[in-house]
Amino acid sequence: MSRRTRTIIIALMLAAVLVPLIPLVLWSFTDIWPFDQPLPSFSLRSWEATLRNSQVIEALINSLVLCVVVVSLSLAMSFFAAKNLGTRRFKGRRLIQFLLLVPSFIPQIALVFGMQRVFSQIGLYNNYAGVVVALLVFYVPYMTLLLSAVFEGYDMDYERQAKSLGVSSWNILWHVTLPAVRSGVIVSCIFNFIGVWAAYLVVSAVAHPTFRTMSLLAFPMISSASNGYAATACVIFLYILPILLILIFFSKLLVTDTDRPDTNQTGGML
Amino acid sequence: MKEKLALIASFLPIIALMAIGYVVPIFSNIVKSMQGAEGQFVGIDNYIQVLTSYYFLDSLAFTLKVALVSTALAMTIAVVVALALRETFMGKKLVVLLFQLNMTIPRMAAAMILMLLLSQTGWLSQLSHFFGLTEGASDFPWLVRDSAGWGLIAAFTWKFFPYIGMSVLGILQGASREYEDQAAVLGVGKFRRFWHVTLPMIIPATSIASIIVFASAFGDYEIPAILGSSDHRMLSIYTYMKYADPIMRDHTEAYVLMIFMSLTLMAVILAYRKLTIAEEKRS
Numbered sequence: 001m002s003r004r005t006r007t008i009i010i011a012l013m014l015a016a017v018l019v020p021l022i023p024l025v026l027w028s029f030t031d032i033w034p035f036d037q038p039l040p041s042f043s044l045r046s047w048e049a050t051l052r053n054s055q056v057i058e059a060l061i062n063s064l065v066l067c068v069v070v071v072s073l074s075l076a077m078s079f080f081a082a083k084n085l086g087t088r089r090f091k092g093r094r095l096i097q098f099l100l101l102v103p104s105f106i107p108q109i110a111l112v113f114g115m116q117r118v119f120s121q122i123g124l125y126n127n128y129a130g131v132v133v134a135l136l137v138f139y140v141p142y143m144t145l146l147l148s149a150v151f152e153g154y155d156m157d158y159e160r161q162a163k164s165l166g167v168s169s170w171n172i173l174w175h176v177t178l179p180a181v182r183s184g185v186i187v188s189c190i191f192n193f194i195g196v197w198a199a200y201l202v203v204s205a206v207a208h209p210t211f212r213t214m215s216l217l218a219f220p221m222i223s224s225a226s227n228g229y230a231a232t233a234c235v236i237f238l239y240i241l242p243i244l245l246i247l248i249f250f251s252k253l254l255v256t257d258t259d260r261p262d263t264n265q266t267g268g269m270l
Numbered sequence: 271m272k273e274k275l276a277l278i279a280s281f282l283p284i285i286a287l288m289a290i291g292y293v294v295p296i297f298s299n300i301v302k303s304m305q306g307a308e309g310q311f312v313g314i315d316n317y318i319q320v321l322t323s324y325y326f327l328d329s330l331a332f333t334l335k336v337a338l339v340s341t342a343l344a345m346t347i348a349v350v351v352a353l354a355l356r357e358t359f360m361g362k363k364l365v366v367l368l369f370q371l372n373m374t375i376p377r378m379a380a381a382m383i384l385m386l387l388l389s390q391t392g393w394l395s396q397l398s399h400f401f402g403l404t405e406g407a408s409d410f411p412w413l414v415r416d417s418a419g420w421g422l423i424a425a426f427t428w429k430f431f432p433y434i435g436m437s438v439l440g441i442l443q444g445a446s447r448e449y450e451d452q453a454a455v456l457g458v459g460k461f462r463r464f465w466h467v468t469l470p471m472i473i474p475a476t477s478i479a480s481i482i483v484f485a486s487a488f489g490d491y492e493i494p495a496i497l498g499s500s501d502h503r504m505l506s507i508y509t510y511m512k513y514a515d516p517i518m519r520d521h522t523e524a525y526v527l528m529i530f531m532s533l534t535l536m537a538v539i540l541a542y543r544k545l546t547i548a549e550e551k552r553s
Contacts, residue, residue: 001353001354001357005354006354006357006359009350009351009353009354010351010354010355010365013347013351013354013365013369014365014368016347016428017368017369017371017372017432018368019387020383020384020386020387020428021383022387022393023383023386023387023392023393024382024383024386026393027386035391035395035396035399035406035407036396036399036400037396037400038393038396038397038400077283077284077287078283078284080280081280081281081283081284083280084277084280084281088277090277094547096281097543098539098543099288100284101539101542101543102288102292102536102539103291103292104482104485105482105485105489105535105536105538105539105542106292106489106531106532106535106536107488107489107490107491107506107531107532107535108489108491109489109491109506109509109510109528109531110299110489110509110527110528110529110531110532110535111291111292111295111296111528111532113299113513113521113524113528114294114295114296114298114299114528115291115295117295117298118290118294118295118298119290122290133287133290133291134291136287136291137287137288137290137291137292138291140283140284140287141284141287141288144284194374197376198376198377198378200376200377200378200491200492201491201492215376215378218378218379218382219378219492219495222378222381222382222385222496223495223496229386232382233382233386236379236382236383239376239379240375240376240379243374243375243376244371247367247370247371247374248367251363251367254367254370255363255366255367269373269374270373270429270430270433270482270483270486
């Protein structure tokens with residue numbers, strides 16, 4: 001590929017990624033934008049209103065807390081299973097790998113109403129615990145697959161050596177295993193975070209009607225357009241912002257690291 | 271023995287979650303899908319009725335069209351961009367980071383972003399009006415909520431192409447250039463080199479990622495709920511409508527559609543597994 005072709009392709013790709021974001025940004029910084037003007041007049045009114053809106057702030061905090069809770073629990077629930085899947089060859093391994101794929105493939109619309117019925121019978125409906133468990137149902141299997149790919153490249157010999165030297169299992173986990181898989185674990189958590197952050201159907205199916213996450217707040221705004229584009233654009237901006245910050249903060253890991261789990265594993269974050 | 275117990279114990283939380291999150295709900299959906307209006311068992315009667323109806327077949331054809339066209343477009347763009355990103359150049363890290371941006375944007379946000387860009391009152395329409403290419407909003411083509419599904423295809427392609435692209439890029443950067451260089455030394459032309467050396471190398475990863483993209487587009491609810499038209503509905507929307515239908519309180523049709531979608535995607539998982547296991551054996 002010649003240098004010129006390459007430059008053109010990259011420029012087109014960057015345009016395809018960035019140009020669609022321009023109207024979103026413009027809309028959030030205006031309050032009226034007549035059709036015949038290609039650029040709107042500048043105003044901070046929508047931003048002021050959005051940031052003063054207690055519903056928006058509540059949704060942001062709820063989403064962040066929910067993500068931290070669900071990602072930590074998924075990590076705890078999937079870590080040892082993923083390690084076993086990645087480092088050992090045992091009977092039933094393939095079957096487990098197959099079952100773990102189900103959540104990433106079966107459409108949420110085909111599951112959530114059945115889940116809603118089952119959850120309402122075991123006290124996990126219309127409450128916070130229900131939302132957490134429902135998200136775990138989708139994101140623990142995803143996390144397990146991501147982490148098992150990380151453990152595929154993990155050398156068990158270090159652990160065996162530490163064990164033969166009489167190191168306690170807790171110390172092995174903390175000083176041998178975790179440092180070796182650290183970056184893979186972080187990237188898996190980022191992918192999981194992105195998935196939980198965007199989750200909509202599953203949360204709306206079990207959450208209490210007054211519970212609000214960014215997805216639950218944004219969806220009706222977008223589909224009904226009743227709040228106007230400027231207000232919606234501000235909310236969407238805030239909806240994307242945490243993900244952008246994570247991408248920038250962990251950019252080193254996401255761009256170059258070789259421990260990064262194979263994104264082929266599943267599309268749980270898509 | 272102790273080790274075996276520890277192995278089983280490590281999977282217990284996942285098994286418990288899968289039981290209450292999948293096994294029981296799917297089983298209960300199957301039971302509901304086989305009930306008549308009074309809750310009596312009617313076997314596959316509902317299936318025959320729903321799966322042969324005009325609306326279902328129209329929705330299935332539309333869903334397949336949108337998912338397949340989006341996947342094909344995303345795949346093509348992904349491979350071309352990955353080939354361009356393969357070499358090292360100035361600013362590559364930033365470019366690769368931006369390349370990943372779309373796949374991390376939540377679906378409903380992606381839908382909104384494309385609506386602000388492509389709708390008849392969107393920015394492109396405004397620009398084309400300003401430069402005199404179109405006369406007013408209604409002169410601009412219907413690109414979202416259109417009956418052909420272009421808005422949906424644009425949104426899925428925009429969101430998913432980086433996902434395939436990152437897998438292809440991973441393979442290209444991990445592979446040695448030896449074979450391609452040898453072929454070049456032997457005087458094999460650029461196109462043939464791509465066709466016979468580079469392409470076979472990236473086909474497995476490309477197809478695996480594309481299957482995931484197909485499945486994601488096939489079952490998505492949010493993007494068609496925002497950008498879909500009422501002329502043809504994607505299966506997820508059709509299912510939701512049947513479920514929310516206030517007249518049909520037993521939701522039977524919705525359950526049949528849910529089971530149909532689940533089974534279809536199960537078949538897709540089988541194809542995916544076949545490819546990934548073959549890849550595992552190869553490497």
